[in-house]
Structures are given as structure tokens and as C-alpha cells.
Amino acid sequence: MCAIITFFACQKEPIVNEKPIASAHFEFNGLSFVAGGKTLDSTAITPIVDVNCNYITQMPFAFGQLNSTQVTFDPNHQWWGETDLGVIVTTKLAREKEIKTMLKPQIWVRNSYPAAFNLTTEVEWTAWEKNYSTYILHFAHLADSLDIEMFCIGTELKMVVEKRPQYWSNLIDTIRTFYGGKLIYAANWDDYQQVPFWNKLDYIGIDAYFPLSNENTPTVASLVSSWQKEMNEIDQYRLSKNKSVIFTEIGYKSVDQCAKEPWNPISTIVNQQSQSNALQAFFQTFADKPWFKGAFLWKWYPQHTNAGGINNTDYTPQNKSAQEIIKIAFKTK
Numbered sequence: 001m002c003a004i005i006t007f008f009a010c011q012k013e014p015i016v017n018e019k020p021i022a023s024a025h026f027e028f029n030g031l032s033f034v035a036g037g038k039t040l041d042s043t044a045i046t047p048i049v050d051v052n053c054n055y056i057t058q059m060p061f062a063f064g065q066l067n068s069t070q071v072t073f074d075p076n077h078q079w080w081g082e083t084d085l086g087v088i089v090t091t092k093l094a095r096e097k098e099i100k101t102m103l104k105p106q107i108w109v110r111n112s113y114p115a116a117f118n119l120t121t122e123v124e125w126t127a128w129e130k131n132y133s134t135y136i137l138h139f140a141h142l143a144d145s146l147d148i149e150m151f152c153i154g155t156e157l158k159m160v161v162e163k164r165p166q167y168w169s170n171l172i173d174t175i176r177t178f179y180g181g182k183l184i185y186a187a188n189w190d191d192y193q194q195v196p197f198w199n200k201l202d203y204i205g206i207d208a209y210f211p212l213s214n215e216n217t218p219t220v221a222s223l224v225s226s227w228q229k230e231m232n233e234i235d236q237y238r239l240s241k242n243k244s245v246i247f248t249e250i251g252y253k254s255v256d257q258c259a260k261e262p263w264n265p266i267s268t269i270v271n272q273q274s275q276s277n278a279l280q281a282f283f284q285t286f287a288d289k290p291w292f293k294g295a296f297l298w299k300w301y302p303q304h305t306n307a308g309g310i311n312n313t314d315y316t317p318q319n320k321s322a323q324e325i326i327k328i329a330f331k332t333k
Contacts, residue, residue, distance in 0.1 A: 024287040026286075026287075026294030026295065028055050028246055029054045029055060030054075031057070032056075032251075032297060033056040033300055034059075035079050039080055039089070040080075042097075044303070044304070045094055048300065049099070051330055052327055054098070055099065055100045055101070055150075055294070056296075057101075058103050058104065059105070060081075061073070063107070064107045064117065069127040071128065073105075087146070091146050100150075101150070102152060102296065103142070105136060106155035107132075107155070114155060115157070117157060129167050133174075136171065136175075150182040150183070151184070152184050153172060154186065155186040156188045161194070161196070168196075172201065183200075183202050184246060186206070186248035186249065188207050189207060189208050202243075203246045204237075204238050207250075211259070212227065223277060223281030223282075227282070227285040238291060244292070247294070251298030252265075252275045252315065253265050253275065253314060255269055255271050255313045270312075279326065280329075297317065297326065300316060300318060304318055308323075
């Protein structure tokens with residue numbers, strides 16, 4: 001076994017990795033950039049540049065409920081980073097540093113999650129579709145006005161995709177009439193093969209929270225082994241659609257068993273090694289796969305100095321050992 005020791009300033013102990021980390025050679029070295037409540041300046045972008053990021057996701061949320069037709073958003077009164085002005089400023093600040101943007105408006109389903117959202121009657125569905133279109137088309141037009149490079153039409157809306165495929169086809173056609181960038185949808189890891197409209201989009205997008213290990217601190221090698229089945233299934237499926245793949249989200253909390261149920265790990269015990277191993281295994285598995293174009297890591301906060309740290313259990317890699325792994329994997333030269 002080839003072992004290296006990576007020293008990182010915030011660590012009390014060195015992190016020992018099983019294999020030297022190398023560049024993954026992705027086209028999209030992306031971070032999911034959390035919208036802040038305060039006005040940004042270039043100091044929020046510098047740490048992103050430092051980890052060799054070349055793409056960010058901006059996520060102006062709307063709010064809904066499980067059985068409600070309402071899609072509530074107010075581009076003038078949300079968190080600053082989710083307002084039109086916030087998107088405009090963030091896009092321009094990132095672009096000044098040669099960082100591109102995927103705009104990914106998505107619904108926060110109160111007390112639940114998007115895949116569970118469902119309605120029963122045609123009247124309800126028609127009302128919801130009208131409200132969702134108002135929301136999505138608002139930001140699609142904003143993306144067009146800013147020449148934003150990629151736009152995500154929806155996130156993890158399993159039942160809406162299953163029950164209303166024609167709506168999505170029509171929505172994509174409408175957006176194509178004015179928006180010239182790339183289009184993608186963010187399917188959940190367990191239903192990306194049930195999306196019927198990949199042929200109308202530029203990429204297959206997957207929120208890649210695949211369960212990989214029950215271990216508190218799985219090794220990189222064991223995680224790479226666990227990835228093989230999922231990777232091969234993704235490869236075979238995308239071949240059938242003649243599309244490349246982007247992970248529109250992927251991330252792990254810095255806790256025990258972070259790869260057991262990455263979407264909702266139950267442990268609150270800090271374990272930076274577990275997070276670092278999981279990210280390193282992801283990079284190692286998908287590096288240099290020509291059909292895999294990259295990923296947007298979940299997630300990165302604009303106030304970098306105060307984000308993450310050695311006692312933090314959130315998904316962010318900031319000021320943790322995982323940050324150095326990302327920096328090396330995203331390196332392009």
C-alpha cells in the first residue's frame with residue numbers, strides 16, 4: 001500500500017490517506033454555493049479559486065408543502081443571495097475569477113422532501129404547474145440575461161416527473177426558445193433511470209447520495225469497491241441515452257457512517273476521516289472517465305473563515321481535511 005500523510009492547518013492530527021490524491025480531470029469542478037443573507041464581495045470568491053473550483057451552483061429556493069399547489073418565492077425579499085440582485089452580483093463576482101455558474105432554483109418542501117411531493121387531481125396539478133412555471137421561467141430569463149452557462153429545470157421532483165412528463169417536455173421546449181445555455185435536471189440517486197426527458201436535455205444530472213458503507217470510517221479502497229456497481233449502472237444507462245453525466249450534488253457529512261445514508265446520516269459524532277475518505281473514493285472512482293463530466297459538491301458557505309472547522313459535522317469541506325483533498329482533485333495542471 002502506498003501511503004501519504006497530508007498535513008492541513010486546521011487538523012490536530014495528520015490525515016493518512018491510502019493512496020496519493022491526483023487530479024480527477026473533470027470538466028466541471030463545482031461547488032454548491034450557499035446563498036448568504038449579506039451582500040458579497042470578492043473575498044467570498046477567493047477561497048473558491050484557492051480550491052481550483054471552476055463552477056458554482058446558485059440555488060434560489062422557493063417553498064412548498066406536500067399537498068399544496070403553492071410555489072412561494074419572492075425575488076425581492078428572500079435571503080440576499082437568492083434575490084435577483086444577489087444572483088446578478090454573485091455571477092459577476094465569480095465570472096471575474098473565471099468561475100462559471102449553474103443556476104439551480106429548487107423547491108424546499110416544508111417538513112418533507114421534494115421526492116415526496118404529490119397531488120391528486122388535474123385541477124391541482126394544473127395550478128401547481130402554472131405556479132412552478134412562473135418560478136422557473138423567472139430564473140431562466142434571469143440566467144439568459146446574464147449569459148449564465150447552465151440552468152437546472154428541477155430538483156428531485158420524483159412524483160411530478162412520473163405523473164406529469166408532458167409538462168416537463170413543454171417546459172424544456174419553452175426555455176429553449178430564449179435560453180442558449182446548457183440545460184440539466186437533478187434527479188435523485190434512486191430514480192434517475194425513471195426520468196423520461198433526458199433526450200431533451202444536455203446532460204443527465206444525478207444528486208449522487210448513493211449508500212455505500214455501514215462502517216464508521218470506511219476505507220477509501222472499500223468505498224471505491226462499493227462504487228463499482230453504481231458506476232457501471234450509470235455508465236450503462238447513460239449509454240442507452242447517449243448522454244454524459246454530471247453529479248448535480250454529492251457530499252458527505254464529517255461524521256461516523258457518513259456513507260451509509262449520505263442524504264441523512266444519523267450520527268452526530270465528528271469524523272473528518274470518514275468524510276475525507278468518502279470524497280477521495282468518489283474522485284478516484286470517476287477520475288478520467290470521459291463520459292463523466294464532473295460534480296457540484298454539497299456545500300460551500302460564502303463566509304469561509306467562519307465555515308466548517310475541525311468540530312463541524314455539516315457537509316461543508318471548509319477548513320477541514322476534505323478541503324485539501326478537493327483542492328488537489330480539482331487541480332487541472
